[in-house]
Amino acid sequence: MSAWIHGLGVVGGFGCGRAALEEALAQGRVQPQSLAVPTGQGIVELPAYRADTSPLERFVPKRALRRVDGFARMALLGACLALEDAGLAPAGNAGTGLILASGQGATGSTLGLLDSFFEAGDACASPIHFANSLHNAAAAHLAILLGADGPCITLSQGPRSMAGALLTARLWLEEGRVSQVLVGCVEELSEVMGYAWLKTHGTLLVPGEGAVFFLLKSTPEGARAELGAVELGADSGVWLPRGASHTQIYGSGPMTPGFDVAAACILLQGQIHCLAEEPGEGFGAVTLLPPL
Amino acid sequence: MPEPPMQTKEALKRLIKTELNLEDLELEAFGDDMPLFVEGVGLDSLDAVELVILVQKHFQVEIKDMEESRAAFASVRTLADFIDRKRAA
Amino acid sequence: MKPPVAVSGLGCRCAAGDTLGACMESLRLGQRHPVPPVRLHTNHPAPFPVFEVLGFEHPPELLRTSALLLAAAREALRDAGLDEGALGDLRVGVCVGTTVGCALSDEPFCRAFREGQDPNLAPLERVLQNNPAGVLARTFGLGGPCQNVVNACSSGTDAIGLGASWIQAGLCDVVLAGGADELSRITLNGFIALKIVDPGPCRPFDLERRGLNLGEGAAVLVLESEASLLRRRGRARGRVLGYGAACDAHHQTAPHPEGAGLRRAILDALHRAGVEGSELAFVNAHGTGTPDNDRVEGRVFADLLPGIPFFSTKGHTGHTLGAAGAIEAAFTLASLEAGWVPASAGFQTPDPEIGSQPTGRVQTVTGRAALSTSLAFGGNNAAVVFGVAP
Numbered sequence: 001m002s003a004w005i006h007g008l009g010v011v012g013g014f015g016c017g018r019a020a021l022e023e024a025l026a027q028g029r030v031q032p033q034s035l036a037v038p039t040g041q042g043i044v045e046l047p048a049y050r051a052d053t054s055p056l057e058r059f060v061p062k063r064a065l066r067r068v069d070g071f072a073r074m075a076l077l078g079a080c081l082a083l084e085d086a087g088l089a090p091a092g093n094a095g096t097g098l099i100l101a102s103g104q105g106a107t108g109s110t111l112g113l114l115d116s117f118f119e120a121g122d123a124c125a126s127p128i129h130f131a132n133s134l135h136n137a138a139a140a141h142l143a144i145l146l147g148a149d150g151p152c153i154t155l156s157q158g159p160r161s162m163a164g165a166l167l168t169a170r171l172w173l174e175e176g177r178v179s180q181v182l183v184g185c186v187e188e189l190s191e192v193m194g195y196a197w198l199k200t201h202g203t204l205l206v207p208g209e210g211a212v213f214f215l216l217k218s219t220p221e222g223a224r225a226e227l228g229a230v231e232l233g234a235d236s237g238v239w240l241p242r243g244a245s246h247t248q249i250y251g252s253g254p255m256t257p258g259f260d261v262a263a264a265c266i267l268l269q270g271q272i273h274c275l276a277e278e279p280g281e282g283f284g285a286v287t288l289l290p291p292l
Numbered sequence: 293m294p295e296p297p298m299q300t301k302e303a304l305k306r307l308i309k310t311e312l313n314l315e316d317l318e319l320e321a322f323g324d325d326m327p328l329f330v331e332g333v334g335l336d337s338l339d340a341v342e343l344v345i346l347v348q349k350h351f352q353v354e355i356k357d358m359e360e361s362r363a364a365f366a367s368v369r370t371l372a373d374f375i376d377r378k379r380a381a
Numbered sequence: 382m383k384p385p386v387a388v389s390g391l392g393c394r395c396a397a398g399d400t401l402g403a404c405m406e407s408l409r410l411g412q413r414h415p416v417p418p419v420r421l422h423t424n425h426p427a428p429f430p431v432f433e434v435l436g437f438e439h440p441p442e443l444l445r446t447s448a449l450l451l452a453a454a455r456e457a458l459r460d461a462g463l464d465e466g467a468l469g470d471l472r473v474g475v476c477v478g479t480t481v482g483c484a485l486s487d488e489p490f491c492r493a494f495r496e497g498q499d500p501n502l503a504p505l506e507r508v509l510q511n512n513p514a515g516v517l518a519r520t521f522g523l524g525g526p527c528q529n530v531v532n533a534c535s536s537g538t539d540a541i542g543l544g545a546s547w548i549q550a551g552l553c554d555v556v557l558a559g560g561a562d563e564l565s566r567i568t569l570n571g572f573i574a575l576k577i578v579d580p581g582p583c584r585p586f587d588l589e590r591r592g593l594n595l596g597e598g599a600a601v602l603v604l605e606s607e608a609s610l611l612r613r614r615g616r617a618r619g620r621v622l623g624y625g626a627a628c629d630a631h632h633q634t635a636p637h638p639e640g641a642g643l644r645r646a647i648l649d650a651l652h653r654a655g656v657e658g659s660e661l662a663f664v665n666a667h668g669t670g671t672p673d674n675d676r677v678e679g680r681v682f683a684d685l686l687p688g689i690p691f692f693s694t695k696g697h698t699g700h701t702l703g704a705a706g707a708i709e710a711a712f713t714l715a716s717l718e719a720g721w722v723p724a725s726a727g728f729q730t731p732d733p734e735i736g737s738q739p740t741g742r743v744q745t746v747t748g749r750a751a752l753s754t755s756l757a758f759g760g761n762n763a764a765v766v767f768g769v770a771p
Contacts, residue, residue: 040499066313067338067633098628103509105531107485113571114491116345122423122570124349127341130571131633131758135483135531140759143630149642152628152761153539156483156529158509164528171546175383177626177649192485192494196502232526234518281515282527338634341576358576 003170003216004223004291007088009081009184010262011074012210012250013049017081021249022266029248032206037194046194049208049251053077059090060145067128068145071106071188072138078211079142079182085224086215090146097150097172097181100139101161103254108190109133138186150178159276160232161185162212162258163284167230173218184213187255197253208251212258214265220292225265228287235283243272257284264288300372303350308368311346312339324369332367340365347371353378383549383653385768387617389605390461392453392559393711395598395704396432397697400456404697404708405715408723409743413697415582415594421566429578432596432699433564444508446482447516449599449704450561454517457557457601462615465521471609474525474553475514476544478536478560479703482513483529486567513561525553530703534667535626535757536560537600537706538765542624544604554609560707561599568702569595575634583670583700584727585693586679586739593669596699600707602714619714620768622656622750625649629760635673640681642762647685647754654750654766658686661766662748663722665713666739667756668693669700670727674756679735686752692740696726706755706763713753713767721745 010016013032014024024030033050036043053073056065059080068076079098080090109132116126131137136154143152151172157164162185169183189197189209197207216227243264250259257276264272268290277283305322308314317333326332329340343365344355353375355361364374391401396414398404407413417428419435439448458465487504494500518527526547530540537560544558572578572595579592602621610617627645629637636643651658664686666678670693682691694712701708716722725739732738755763 038494038497040497063316066315104485105483110484110486111491113567114486114488115495117570118492118495120349122566123425123573124345125570125574126345127571127574127576127634128338130574131338133484133486133571134480134533134758136533136757136759136761137633140628140633140761143628143760144632147630149628149630149645151626152532152759153543153626154531156512156531157514157527158512160527164526167526168543171543171550174550175546192491195494196505199499199502232528234522234524234527280519282518336632338575338632341574344576345574 001174003173003218003227004220005214005225005227005265006217006223007082007086007215008224008262008265009078009085009213011051011053011077012259013208014249016055016077018085018266021262024249025246025263025266035189035194037191037198039195044198046198046203047206048189049206051210064145068141069106069109069132071108071186072141074211075100075138075184075186076142076145078184078213079146082182082213082215093146093148095150095178096148097178098139098143098148098152099165099168099181099183101155101165101185102135102187103156103158103161104187104193105135105156106133106137106188107193108188111190111192148182158278159254159257160282160284162261163230163232163276163286166227166286167232169216170227170230173216180215180217182213182215184211185258186211206251207253208255210250210255212262223291225268225291226289228289231285233282242275261286300376301368304368304372307346307350312342325367328365328367347375351375385620385622386545386548387605387607387610388602388619388621388714389610389615389617390457390603391618391711391714392456392460393600393708394434394449394452395698395701395708396434396596401711401715408694408697411724411726413726415699418564421564423566423569425573427580429573429580430582430594431564432594434597444482444511445563446479446561447511447513449563450477450513451516451520453559453599454557454601457603461603463603469522471554472525473523474544474547474556475517475523475527476530476540476556476558477514478530478532478540478706479513479562480531480533481562481565481568483531488566517557532761533757533759534702535706535755535761535763536703538753538755538763539626541602541621541707541710541765542626542763545621545624548604548606554606556604557601558604559599559601560704562597562701562703564595564597577671579670582727583696585668585670585696585725586675586732586735587728588730588732590670590672590675592671594699596701598698598701598704598708600704600711602710617770618718619770622766622768623650623654624765625653626763631760634758636677636756637760638677640677642760643678643681643756644685646762646764650764650766656750656766660748660750661686661689662717662746662751664689664691665709665753666691666693667754668695670695676734678756679737683737690722690740690744690746692722692725709753710765713751717751717767717769720747
């Protein structure tokens with residue numbers, strides 16, 4: 001049974017939306033922004049592809065975003081754009097399933113939570129930061145703001161998170177749990193992850209944050225692309241020709257596999273395989289095909 | 293009942309506005325008697341527990357029982373009054 | 382409807398016992414020991430009781446969460462009669478629920494970062510490289526799909542549902558499905574800040590309940606296709622008959638007041654299982670002991686499943702977050718198999734607002750199926766119907 005991609009939503013250093021990614025891919029390169037990383041030697045400006053979520057105002061009133069942290073805002077924008085790309089409104093999505101995947105989770109809110117009791121003791125831990133630091137908080141914000149009351153799940157498996165999410169989405173459609181599902185991955189370049197990047201790669205390799213969301217349905221009419229095989233396993237055996245990775249548009253790091261699938265969805269001229277591999281840990285492979 | 297000192301009410305308003313991220317609430321429009329929960333400012337149960345922590349942190353007043361202190365949370369005036377009474381005790 | 386999935390092995394490690402058998406015995410005897418934490422310390426004025434797995438040692442390079450999971454997995458594999466060295470011959474997947482096991486929140490590291498000390502990355506790398514599902518896959522050389530479910534308090538139940546889907550879709554012969562979470566200062570501080578932690582032992586469904594107690598532990602179910610079980614002449618302890626899940630889409634931390642998502646999850650699970658509510662032998666509830674959860678859940682039971690005995694086992698284990706759904710699944714299968722259910726620990730006085738009350742004593746049950754429910758922060762509701770072995 002096939003699954004069909006009806007909408008794509010993306011947000012990253014190249015801007016947001018299908019058109020922005022299309023243009024960036026045509027240009028071949030996007031100038032990165034930067035992240036101010038505190039270190040023992042002072043602030044280091046790390047070149048990084050940063051996501052700007054101010055376009056959320058088009059979809060959701062500002063007041064509704066009051067407790068929504070940066071991580072969840074990227075997810076929300078990605079999801080709203082995917083719905084828009086599919087010709088759907090960001091509301092009244094009863095029965096829609098929601099799958100969000102992230103290797104690192106909401107590290108910005110995690111640090112915010114720790115700050116709250118570092119400063120003033122355990123009894124002053126911030127309940128809002130705690131609630132937002134949970135991996136599944138972003139999906140909760142999405143479900144509430146988009147009215148998506150179908151099954152809702154958050155997954156985490158490093159760079160294979162996107163593949164795992166798409167595999168789950170397919171299963172839900174095949175099992176008739178949902179007739180449509182919003183599925184995506186999000187990674188946030190918080191201060192602490194920026195520090196970790198700096199320490200591992202210096203400033204030579206440019207990291208990127210953002211979100212990629214798809215609206216998947218079990219019907220092909222009006223689809224942008226077909227979701228082919230999705231596999232997760234221990235050893236890929238190098239049998240798949242890989243699609244390209246465009247790190248000069250959206251950066252390197254945990255979000256890259258997700259962006260690769262988004263780019264493949266746009267550049268579709270025949271089958272494209274996207275592979276995320278962790279030596280010794282396993283692989284995730286996603287195949288996209290042009291629509292019928 | 294004497295009016296609570298201006299500082300507590302104003303400090304509370306600023307705290308609520310910044311820490312609970314009420315960007316669109318102008319301080320001039322934030323009335324002393326505006327309901328804090330459900331209507332008026334429109335806070336909910338999660339904001340309530342955050343407010344308890346903020347009151348502990350910034351005014352050193354502990355709120356142990358949410359039910360007992362429910363009346364105190366009605367508005368900025370009642371909360372400032374509650375805080376000042378606890379501090380004076 | 383898809384065919385049911387066999388459960389050929391069970392393993393469980395938590396404060397109630399070092400093995401599933403030991404846990405069931407303490408449930409039967411009504412024994413529970415919530416005490417202030419030993420391994421960790423908070424600077425709240427008075428310590429809150431927790432359900433800690435005392436005396437559990439593990440290699441320091443392994444996360445405690447992953448080590449607990451490994452212990453439960455080993456028990457489950459032994460129970461299933463599967464040689465852990467021979468798992469490479471089968472297509473084996475891993476699907477595990479957790480919260481702490483994937484949290485990049487090492488306190489000493491973050492403190493040192495904040496103080497400009499440029500700390501070493503080892504604590505972050507330790508989490509990334511030792512996530513619970515990854516540890517099982519690597520330890521046993523497993524070649525199938527591998528996934529951590531990080532869906533807060535319903536993770537364990539969701540992981541079992543998802544793992545069962547993999548079997549039914551023919552992706553795997555066997556799936557190690559379960560959940561694990563260790564006690565953490567950070568989650569403890571967070572729950573206390575939300576004011577939903579009982580300063581005394583928790584009292585699920587009781588009129589005077591004041592909140593949850595945190596716990597830690599792990600449980601693993603060996604899910605297996607009928608074909609694989611037949612091929613190796615294994616035996617099933619029970620079955621996964623159906624899984625349902627739905628989101629309240631209501632509030633970040635509070636459940637829908639009418640339990641809207643829970644109702645849909647339960648009804649969907651029953652429908653997929655081909656089981657009527659009235660046929661259920663019992664329900665292992667989520668029953669955390671918080672005023673909100675127990676009121677909503679209890680009222681849904683009173684409405685949808687009147688007269689079906691229900692109980693919470695969190696009075697024996699505490700709330701083990703990502704492990705809860707898995708531990709409760711193991712208890713549900715063991716109870717179905719043995720034909721008895723425990724008293725709902727911590728319950729004394731019925732709450733008239735709930736309109737139903739849990740089991741007051743150990744009692745025998747008959748029936749071919751039972752339900753386990755989980756409700757999570759963010760409004761996720763998950764339900765699994767388990768069946769007896771054929």
